[in-house]
Each structure stands twice: as structure tokens, then as C-alpha cells.
Amino acid sequence: MTASGPGSAVVVGAGLIGTSVALALRAVGTQVWLSDADPAAEQLAADMGAGESVRAAGQAGGPADIAVLAMPPAAVAPELAAAQQRGVARCYTDVASVKQLPLAAARALGCDLTSFVPGHPLSGRERSGPAAARADLFLGRPWVICPVEENSAAAVTAVAALAQACGGQPVLLSAADHDRYVALVSHVPHLVAAAVAAGLEHAPPEALQLAGQGIRDVTRIAAGSPDMWAQILSANAGPVGELLAEVARELDAAAAGLGVLAGGNDDARKVLTDLLERGRAGVGRLPGKRGGPAPEYAMVQVVIPDRPGELARLFQVVGAAGVNIEDVDIEHSPGLPVGVAELWVRPESVDAVTGVLAAGGWPVRR
Amino acid sequence: MTASGPGSAVVVGAGLIGTSVALALRAVGTQVWLSDADPAAEQLAADMGAGESVRAAGQAGGPADIAVLAMPPAAVAPELAAAQQRGVARCYTDVASVKQLPLAAARALGCDLTSFVPGHPLSGRERSGPAAARADLFLGRPWVICPVEENSAAAVTAVAALAQACGGQPVLLSAADHDRYVALVSHVPHLVAAAVAAGLEHAPPEALQLAGQGIRDVTRIAAGSPDMWAQILSANAGPVGELLAEVARELDAAAAGLGVLAGGNDDARKVLTDLLERGRAGVGRLPGKRGGPAPEYAMVQVVIPDRPGELARLFQVVGAAGVNIEDVDIEHSPGLPVGVAELWVRPESVDAVTGVLAAGGWPVRR
Structure with a gap:
């Protein structure tokens, strides 16, 4: 789902992550102001369509709905203090890869923690800088949000909505667990x-x-x-x-x-x-990876001709024998007229499946 | 280039590598005999079209041109001794991932080292067994050959030809360097x-x-x-x-x-x-990888509209200014109407290239 984004946002830091957030927000119609200590990075991001350069415009408009601080962990708290001082936005988040340190520093600097909700989108590339930014960098990726006791409910909701507007999946964790x-x-x-x-x-x-x-x-x-x-x-x-x-x-x-x-x-x-x-x-255990065969199933390998309908015929024969195929892999060496279908079945079904396949003329190996 | 393969080969061990060698040899017309301690693996490989099962045929024909021992390092020397005893082939190689141990063991067992040339194709998959085999497993990959003093020139040539017939690139190394x-x-x-x-x-x-x-x-x-x-x-x-x-x-x-x-x-x-x-x-330093910018060049980033001809126009303008572009990368975020071209030029050309691009209306960042 594509959520609707904030009406307006300030992105501080036009690196890979900041510019990607800005591009993603522009794609859902958010008004974005960009700023970076490096004028050339800020201008490049603006030229890419990521938003309006604060430097070029002279000044951002009134307080934005949200400010995204996109910088290394140690730089977050001082920037937050300065931005809150100037009243840049109604709520604040960051995207740094570490969460306890910026939070502790923000507390130590006396920042307003009702409006600052730490965040971390789990996305990256080997490349850095605005040129490497992509509007789809966060698509389907976890975006950790670490609410703190002082946070207003409105600020937490706004940061979760930001994550969703960028295509990310909000995941709530404590800063200590995150780290x-x-x-x-x-x-x-x-x-x-x-x-x-x-x-x-x-x-x-x-x-x-x-x-x-x-x-x-x-x-x-x-x-x-x-x-x-x-x-x-x-x-x-x-x-x-x-x-x-x-x-x-x-x-x-x-x-x-x-x-x-x-x-x-x-x-x-x-x-x-x-x-x-x-x-x-x-x-x-990595999600979405099969780490070897599921221990409760047994595998039967069948050589099948590489032509349309063969797999359907095989499934039909196995199904008619009342055997449920739990999973299937096809191995196929390019240029060969045959492939190997690997059928995962319950161990008690191995005899039945081997029998009907052998009877059907398929070379089979249990 | 596809080299012509041996006229006949015996592949002992119908796992991932052995079956892949057999499939690759079949593709260049070699007569292949397959054997494996596991009858089902031997039969599966044969059913896949990797060659004729020695077990099913009762017996391989007379001595083959080459025997490929495809098994773990510690199993190579005993298998070699037995195969040489039976006169299975005119020359022998193995494909184990370690070279000193099988060689030392072969010496210790009194194997004939005129006809045994150790080898190791640098190919693999996380999967093992004949079903995962592929005829193109070795394509363009190094295939290490470790000739020893006793080797006949004919045996070394035959093993190098085998590697090439399978699509591999023969690389000559000592067994110690290989390991x-x-x-x-x-x-x-x-x-x-x-x-x-x-x-x-x-x-x-x-x-x-x-x-x-x-x-x-x-x-x-x-x-x-x-x-x-x-x-x-x-x-x-x-x-x-x-x-x-x-x-x-x-x-x-x-x-x-x-x-x-x-x-x-x-x-x-x-x-x-x-x-x-x-x-x-x-x-x-990994071949074929760019490990960051080449230190002798400087990079200029240019925002370009994502439409046909833009890059050509840009190259034309830069070329007309007498600047040689050493390398170029294009970064493009999906859905955006612009991309970023990264031009690598000699440092003394940066001013010239920045100047002509800015004059041509392109947003440019050095």
C-alpha cells in the first residue's frame, strides 16, 4: 500500500538516505525542503527532483509537518537541538543506524522529546551521496521506529506514516533492542x-x-x-x-x-x-531463505522432459494417488532436454509417490 | 571457444561436480561412463543424460581416454590406485578442492604419476548431488591444473583439453600454491x-x-x-x-x-x-570489481533528463571541448524523469568539463 505522505517535510542531509527519503516523499506529493552543509550536494538533490533547496530559496516556509535528520549518529542531537530552536517542524525523526547514542545525546542537550521519535530505515547501498539515491530504496524494507516515553502519540503516528509513505514497513522496537x-x-x-x-x-x-x-x-x-x-x-x-x-x-x-x-x-x-x-x-533462519530441507518432509527426485505440460501431467498423476506435494523445486541445466523435479512430500507418502511415478515411466530417485 | 572433448571418459562420482563434468562432456560428443557408490545417484545422472551407467551396462568398455575422479580429497588416492589397477583409462585427473593431500597420498600408495594430473575446477553451488548439476557450471571459470614432475606431457595436455572442453580456463599452479x-x-x-x-x-x-x-x-x-x-x-x-x-x-x-x-x-x-x-x-582488488574510484581520475556528476539522445548530446559537448571521458556510470531512480551521469575525467579536465556542461544547461556537481 502507498500511504499518503506528510503535507510538508524538511530533509536535513542530502546524502543517500536523506535524498532517497526526499524522492520517495516527492512521489506521494509532499512538499520537500532540502538542506545540506555541502551546497553542491543540496543543489544536486534538488536538481534530481528531490525537493526545493533551502539555500537557493533563501529560507524554508513556516514549520513543516515533519523534519527528517539524515546524518551520522553523532551529528543527530546537535542538529535536532538547533532545528527545534528554530522551530523548523512540528515533529522530528532521524534515520541514523544507531539509536541509543543520538537519543541519550538529545536528552543531555535538553531537546524536546515529545516531538522527536528516533527512526532507522533498514536500507542501504555500497554507494553514498545524493546521486545514488532512489525513490524505491525503502520499498518493502523494515523501518524501525523507537518511541520513547516522552513522545506525543501524534509524533509517533506521524513518523510511522512517513515510513509508510516511503514504502517502508514500520517496526516498533526499543532503542536498546534495535542497537x-x-x-x-x-x-x-x-x-x-x-x-x-x-x-x-x-x-x-x-x-x-x-x-x-x-x-x-x-x-x-x-x-x-x-x-x-x-x-x-x-x-x-x-x-x-x-x-x-x-x-x-x-x-x-x-x-x-x-x-x-x-x-x-x-x-x-x-x-x-x-x-x-x-x-x-x-x-x-533468515526470513525468505530455505536453509536446507524442512526436516519433516522427504524429497523424491524425478527426471522430466523439458517440454510444456510435463510438470502438469506429473502433478496430476501424483494428485490422483492422493499424495500432497508440499513443495517443489525444478533444477534444469541449460541446453539439456531434461530437468529434475524435486518433490517434497510427507515421509509416509514416499513409497506411494515413487510407485506411481515409476509406473508412469518417469526415472525416479528417492 | 569450445574445444573438442576426449573421445571417451569415465566419471567416477556422480555428485554435483562429477555429473556437471559428464554433462559438459556429453555436450561436446564425448562417450561418458558414469559410476558412483550410490546406485541411485549413478542412475539419476544417467537419466539426466550425463552418460551411461557402468552398473546398468554391467561393465565400462576398454580403457577410456580419461578418467575423472569426482570425490572428496581424502577419497581420491585410494580410488586412483584401484582405477589404475583395473586399467580404467589412459590418463587420470581429479576435481577435489585441495591438491597437496591427494597427491601425497597417491605417491604414498605407489600410484602411477605419469598418468595422474591433479585438477580443480573453481565452480560450485550451495546445492550438492547430481540433480543440481549443470553443463555450464565451468563456463569461463578457472580450472586449476597442478602438473607434477613425473607427468607425461600427453597426460597434462589431455587434462587441459578436458578443462577446455568443459568450458573452463586452464590455470597452471603448483599444488602448494593452489592450496x-x-x-x-x-x-x-x-x-x-x-x-x-x-x-x-x-x-x-x-x-x-x-x-x-x-x-x-x-x-x-x-x-x-x-x-x-x-x-x-x-x-x-x-x-x-x-x-x-x-x-x-x-x-x-x-x-x-x-x-x-x-x-x-x-x-x-x-x-x-x-x-x-x-x-x-x-x-x-577482486578482478572485475571496481573498488571505488580510480585514484588518478576525478568525478563530475551531471543531472540528465531520462530520454533518448540525452547522453549522446552530453558526450558530444564534452568531446567537442577536447575532454576525454575515462569512464561513466549512470544512476537512475525508477520513476524519476532524470538520472545522474557520473563522468570520470583527468583532474586537469574538471574545470573544462564543468564549464561546458554548465554552459549547456546541465546541472553539474564536481
């Missing part, structure tokens, strides 16, 4: 990716030419801006440090196990298998 | 991915719903088979253990730095920035 969760799913992976990538810095070209999709995927996020990430990680130092120390311990134990294995003692293999199995289980 | 290189670009990243993924095993669902593309990419390879990977890693324990210990040290130092930062001492930020910068430099 621990992003440490786990974003900040620690970033540092780990950087550590693996750092090992490539002086690698021989002959080694790099062997690189495949695996290491490209593992290291992709390490291409992000070191300055920006140092700011984010520093602002969430406690939770990130604790979790990262755990990962370092895991890897150190695995390295020690490998040392024992290299010495010819095979007993140490268990530490590897254990880590690999927990890793596979962890990947399987 | 260190794959430790760096494949085995260590796999364990690191597993360690990050293991942290998700007991994570709260609210944390997992915040997961984005970053952690999905970092952990993707950890979905691979724990058994198979434990075998690979154990077989390359020395090189992997050493490099992994380095990564663990990096992360431990970063965790310690974060602890100091959390205590309020900002001096520790340097350890983070340093790691992030080395990581970014490392990603930039």
Missing part, C-alpha cells in the same frame, strides 16, 4: 567482511584470479565508505564489540582445531563440523 | 561465513526480520553441506588454519578497540578505520 539487533545482522557482518577483504589487499594476482562468487558475496559490503562505517560502529561500540569478540573466539577455536588436524589428529574435526552445522542452521 | 590460494579465496571465507551465520542460530525473530542483503550475502555460502566442507577444510588444514588465525586476530583487535570506544575513549577509532580501509582496498 543489539543491528549489531548482529549488520554491524558485525560488516567488520567480518572487512577482515576477510583485508586479507586480499596484498594477495598475489594468481590467488585473486581464483576468486568466485563466494568471496565476492562475503566481502561485497566491505566496499562501503570506511569513514561512514567507522562513525556507525563507534556509535554502537558496546553491542558490536561484544558480538564481534564472540565471532573472533569461534574463529580462533576453529583455527586451533585446524592446527591440530594439520598435525594429523583427526579428533579436532568435530569443532569444524559443529561450527559448519550451526552456520547452516543460522542461514536457514 | 594456499583457495584457503584465502574460498576456505577461510567459508568458515567466516559460518561463524557469522552461527550467531543467527538463536537470534530473536525480531532481530532476523531486520536482516538485509548484506548479511544474506555474507552468510550465503554457509548453507553448503557441513560434511563436505568439513572434509575439504580438514584436507587443507595447515593453510586454512594459519590464515583463519590472522582473521581471528584482526577481529579480536577490532573488538578490543570497540571496547575502548564504548568506554568513551575515541583514540581507538583508528583501529576500526584502518581495518575498514584495508577491507575496502582488498575488495577493490
